[in-house]
Amino acid sequence: MTALRVERADVVVVGGGGAGLSAALAVAEAAAREDRRVPVVALVSKVYPMRSHTVAAEGGAAGVVGDDDSLEQHVADTLAGGAGLCEDDAVRFVVERAAGELYRLERWGLPWSRTDDGDVAVRRFGGMSRARTWFAADKTGFHLLHTLFQTSLRYSGVDGPVRRYDEHHVLDLVVDDAGGPDARVRGVVVHDQHRGEPLLIEAPAVVLATGGSARAWGTSTNAGICTGDGTAMALRAGVPLRDMEFLQFHPTGLPGSGILLTEAARGEGGVLLDADGRRYLADYGLGPETPVGAPVPRTMELGPRDRLSQAFWHADRDGRTIPTPDGGVVLLDLRHLGKERLAERLPLVTGLAKQFAGVDPATEPVPVRPTAHYTMGGIRTDARGATGVAGLFAAGECASTGLHGANRLGSNSLVETLVVGRAAGEAALAWSRAAGHPGADGGAAGAGAGVGPASADGEVVDRAAEIADRYLAMRGRGTEPPAAIRAELGRVLDADAGIYRDADGLRRALATVEDLRARYADVRVADTNPVLNTDWATTVELGATLLVAHATVAAALAREESRGAHQRLDFPDVDDVPRHSEVRLDAGGTIEVAHVPVGAEHDMRVGKRPITTPMSFSAERGAGS
Amino acid sequence: MSEADLPVEARTVRLEVARTSADGADAGRRDVFDVPYDDRTSVLDALQWVKDHADPTLTFRWSCKMAVCGSCGVMVNGRPVLGCETFVRGYRTSGLVVEPLAHAEVLRDLVVDTDTFLGKLAAVQPWLVPAGATRLPLVDAPAEDPAPDRGEDALRAHGPSSGSLQTPGELAAFKGFAECIDCMLCYAACPQLDPAPDFLGPAVVATARRWDEDSRDAGELDRADVLDTEFGAWPCIQVGACTQVCPKGVDPARALRDAQRVATETWEARSRRG
Ligand SMILES: Cc1cc2nc3c(=O)[nH]c(=O)nc-3n(C[C@H](O)[C@H](O)[C@H](O)COP(=O)(O)OP(=O)(O)OC[C@H]3O[C@@H](n4cnc5c(N)ncnc54)[C@H](O)[C@@H]3O)c2cc1C
Ligand code: SF4
Ligand code: FES
Numbered sequence: 001m002t003a004l005r006v007e008r009a010d011v012v013v014v015g016g017g018g019a020g021l022s023a024a025l026a027v028a029e030a031a032a033r034e035d036r037r038v039p040v041v042a043l044v045s046k047v048y049p050m051r052s053h054t055v056a057a058e059g060g061a062a063g064v065v066g067d068d069d070s071l072e073q074h075v076a077d078t079l080a081g082g083a084g085l086c087e088d089d090a091v092r093f094v095v096e097r098a099a100g101e102l103y104r105l106e107r108w109g110l111p112w113s114r115t116d117d118g119d120v121a122v123r124r125f126g127g128m129s130r131a132r133t134w135f136a137a138d139k140t141g142f143h144l145l146h147t148l149f150q151t152s153l154r155y156s157g158v159d160g161p162v163r164r165y166d167e168h169h170v171l172d173l174v175v176d177d178a179g180g181p182d183a184r185v186r187g188v189v190v191h192d193q194h195r196g197e198p199l200l201i202e203a204p205a206v207v208l209a210t211g212g213s214a215r216a217w218g219t220s221t222n223a224g225i226c227t228g229d230g231t232a233m234a235l236r237a238g239v240p241l242r243d244m245e246f247l248q249f250h251p252t253g254l255p256g257s258g259i260l261l262t263e264a265a266r267g268e269g270g271v272l273l274d275a276d277g278r279r280y281l282a283d284y285g286l287g288p289e290t291p292v293g294a295p296v297p298r299t300m301e302l303g304p305r306d307r308l309s310q311a312f313w314h315a316d317r318d319g320r321t322i323p324t325p326d327g328g329v330v331l332l333d334l335r336h337l338g339k340e341r342l343a344e345r346l347p348l349v350t351g352l353a354k355q356f357a358g359v360d361p362a363t364e365p366v367p368v369r370p371t372a373h374y375t376m377g378g379i380r381t382d383a384r385g386a387t388g389v390a391g392l393f394a395a396g397e398c399a400s401t402g403l404h405g406a407n408r409l410g411s412n413s414l415v416e417t418l419v420v421g422r423a424a425g426e427a428a429l430a431w432s433r434a435a436g437h438p439g440a441d442g443g444a445a446g447a448g449a450g451v452g453p454a455s456a457d458g459e460v461v462d463r464a465a466e467i468a469d470r471y472l473a474m475r476g477r478g479t480e481p482p483a484a485i486r487a488e489l490g491r492v493l494d495a496d497a498g499i500y501r502d503a504d505g506l507r508r509a510l511a512t513v514e515d516l517r518a519r520y521a522d523v524r525v526a527d528t529n530p531v532l533n534t535d536w537a538t539t540v541e542l543g544a545t546l547l548v549a550h551a552t553v554a555a556a557l558a559r560e561e562s563r564g565a566h567q568r569l570d571f572p573d574v575d576d577v578p579r580h581s582e583v584r585l586d587a588g589g590t591i592e593v594a595h596v597p598v599g600a601e602h603d604m605r606v607g608k609r610p611i612t613t614p615m616s617f618s619a620e621r622g623a624g625s
Numbered sequence: 626m627s628e629a630d631l632p633v634e635a636r637t638v639r640l641e642v643a644r645t646s647a648d649g650a651d652a653g654r655r656d657v658f659d660v661p662y663d664d665r666t667s668v669l670d671a672l673q674w675v676k677d678h679a680d681p682t683l684t685f686r687w688s689c690k691m692a693v694c695g696s697c698g699v700m701v702n703g704r705p706v707l708g709c710e711t712f713v714r715g716y717r718t719s720g721l722v723v724e725p726l727a728h729a730e731v732l733r734d735l736v737v738d739t740d741t742f743l744g745k746l747a748a749v750q751p752w753l754v755p756a757g758a759t760r761l762p763l764v765d766a767p768a769e770d771p772a773p774d775r776g777e778d779a780l781r782a783h784g785p786s787s788g789s790l791q792t793p794g795e796l797a798a799f800k801g802f803a804e805c806i807d808c809m810l811c812y813a814a815c816p817q818l819d820p821a822p823d824f825l826g827p828a829v830v831a832t833a834r835r836w837d838e839d840s841r842d843a844g845e846l847d848r849a850d851v852l853d854t855e856f857g858a859w860p861c862i863q864v865g866a867c868t869q870v871c872p873k874g875v876d877p878a879r880a881l882r883d884a885q886r887v888a889t890e891t892w893e894a895r896s897r898r899g
Contacts, residue, residue, distance in 0.1 A: 051689075099784070114796055224689075
């Protein structure tokens with residue numbers, strides 16, 4: 001077995017995006033409030049934290065301020081968007097803390113856009129009944145991430161509580177009794193891409209903040225790193241994935257590349273036109289038509305994203321779109337906003353349209369079409385990010401806290417990364433302390449000192465080494481090119497797991513995904529070098545993406561109703577009782593889908609198993625009903 | 626028949642890539658590929674094509690593909706650019722020579738060391754130093770405001786309920802410097818990093834100025850202590866190459882000019898403070 005470097009931390013945070021940095025900063029701040037031993041948080045990320053996908057968020061982050069708005073109204077809007085699948089406690093938990101987190105970032109220096117009086121400005125966003133979306137021009141995620149990252153540098157000095165492991169790829173969790181009643185996390189197996197060697201970071205608490213998985217689709221707004229790694233790890237560790245079939249399609253992506261033009265473009269007054277220059281949304285239930293330049297909340301262009309994407313699908317079928325090699329497109333018209341306002345409020349969108357579509361939005365409308373965007377479902381957690389596995393937490397896009405339900409409102413997810421990230425960080429530290437962990441700096445075994453196996457539980461080290469070996473052994477083996485598998489997966493999800501689905505398409509998709517997983521067993525990794533082996537790393541990611549895609553398609557086939565972002569042509573009605581789907585892996589590696597009433601088991605401390613009959617899913621056995 | 630009339634599949638461009646293995650053994654090796662392209666093929670797409678279809682060992686960084694994450698900087702025909710927003714069509718006759726960013730240690734192929742840059746960044750305290758603090762303790766907890774009274778609202782807000790005021794004008798004063806994506810293109814362009822590799826460099830000084838110019842920040846004297854050193858702002862001789870290559874319009878050359886001026890102006894105040 002490969003020799004394994006072992007290091008220790010009080011809390012491991014996997015992911016350096018909004019959620020991961022929030023969690024790490026929460027631990028750092030907890031350290032500042034106490035005079036006890038400074039806890040060590042290991043912040044592990046496969047890319048440098050400031051390259052995380054949070055950097056690409058454009059529009060803004062929702063938080064109630066001002067007298068004409070109320071927390072209750074934000075809760076009500078979120079519940080309405082979620083179409084019955086929100087968990088009430090999670091919605092309240094996030095809404096109550098949203099503005100507080102955004103003010104905290106203000107104090108850390110985030111360059112929020114301002115009113116003339118110097119207050120933080122808010123803009124309108126789809127599905128929100130009031131203007132409550134804080135923004136930094138149209139680069140909100142960029143400024144949010146850089147503010148968090150630069151603030152974290154304060155805490156990442158030699159003696160600081162935050163130890164960064166940049167460009168370290170987490171391969172898997174080490175879990176005792178995975179899937180059983182005493183499941184407990186023991187640490188993470190990591191590959192140090194620079195030194196080219198595996199390592200175990202041993203810790204009693206792990207926060208997964210690995211982001212979404214919408215990169216699986218061929219046309220997607222997501223960065224290359226959004227491959228569902230943490231989601232797959234949690235599933236393998238016995239945590240159910242909840243509501244994976246709810247994948248948000250954003251109505252305004254650039255054709256081909258899928259690059260996002262933020263909803264804020266419509267919030268600022270942009271309108272959508274069909275091939276004849278008509279405001280087609282009015283004909284698909286989003287009217288009445290509003291005057292150009294005077295957007296009305298929840299109407300026309302400011303309707304919820306799922307409804308806008310669905311309207312596109314109908315318009316496309318009705319022959320109202322403009323054909324292109326990338327499929328039909330409609331036009332996002334921003335011309336009436338004028339050059340100046342575009343430069344002030346939407347500089348990124350303007351630049352992206354010019355550069356990647358060759359169109360200046362000040363003079364020409366921009367061609368757009370829907371693109372895969374956001375993973376509403378994910379690792380099942382309670383409102384504070386706790387999973388059913390002791391010591392394991394999840395936050396951000398990889399988690400399903402119950403905030404978004406069947407459809408996320410734009411600008412709710414950035415605040416979720418902040419609020420749940422913080423809560424998960426605090427809970428993880430509390431857990432770690434309660435576990436009586438000797439601590440990273442406890443005893444002779446100081447972290448970072450390259451301590452040997454003797455300093456940790458030998459059995460844990462052995463299991464970690466086995467995991468590492470299994471992944472390292474992929475190098476230099478196999479015959480199936482990963483690029484072909486990846487392309488085929490993207491194609492089939494685009495075709496059969498898109499805005500509208502039906503049983504035939506989903507069965508096809510399921511069969512294809514199963515076939516791709518079989519081919520993946522013999523995947524070819526040509527590069528054998530241990531250092532910065534991106535051939536191997538992206539192939540490891542592909543394995544996670546395939547597993548998550550399998551769970552998604554199975555959940556979609558099992559949900560025989562239309563709700564929120566999940567629309568079935570063969571089941572157009574909404575079930576009377578809203579239920580979550582939960583996907584598990586059984587001992588033999590088979591995917592099982594169960595349905596659980598909303599609210600039934602949201603508190604992770606009670607009842608670890610749903611009282612439902614799970615269905616096994618495979619293409620041969622069909623929809624299971 | 627001109628190139629433009631050929632079917633898309635038949636159009637190829639000559640791509641020459643500098644290769645360096647992880648142990649540095651074959652530094653100086655060049656590989657050449659004929660890469661198919663169309664109007665929308667970026668340099669990054671071309672590299673990805675090589676990885677998928679010709680040589681899976683070719684190593685480079687990328688993430689967002691939309692010019693915002695700062696991962697994909699490379700030299701193309703001697704000029705530092707972001708691979709994802711540079712299109713192959715502009716090089717159909719010349720062909721492309723793609724190399725790792727200059728003035729950084731090459732770790733493998735097109736991947737260069739970022740840690741040195743981040744060390745320099747941390748050195749200038751790129752975080753908000755509140756008024757009244759000359760030196761920050763390593764950690765200090767934010768004060769919690771009492772929750773605001775929301776009248777009839779049944780829910781209760783948590784966390785701070787206010788922040789600082791800042792006018793649009795005060796925002797504009799530093800906003801330009803805050804656009805830096807840490808892509809390191811300006812380092813590749815800066816000639817002073819040859820004689821002075823420890824120079825803090827354009828992006829780091831721009832980030833220091835971003836905080837100095839922020840109306841909420843009071844850390845200017847602390848940062849001037851760092852900038853007013855042999856390898857702080859002084860190696861800059863105002864060539865301006867950094868500003869020219871910056872993909873985000875940051876103007877680090879101005880930041881360097883400002884930093885040198887502030888260092889001079891604050892020298893006395895700082896030495897009095899001890
Ligand atoms: C284009 C775009 C625009 C958006 N605009 C908005 C908006 O305006 N408002 C809004 O509220 N939301 C928006 N969203 C959604 C929101 O930005 C994301 O949901 C959110 O930023 C996700 O943050 P995160 O911290 O969960 O994950 P990410 O920022 O994706 O970070 C994931 C982290 O996990 C790390 N990681 C993953 N796997 C591993 C592994 N195996 N080992 C080690 N590290 C790993 C990565 O390196 C990275 O650091 C937008 C999303 C996109 C794609
Ligand atoms: S200043 Fe410009 S070129 Fe330099 S790192 Fe920042 S964005 Fe890149
Ligand atoms: S891939 Fe993000 S800047 Fe090019």
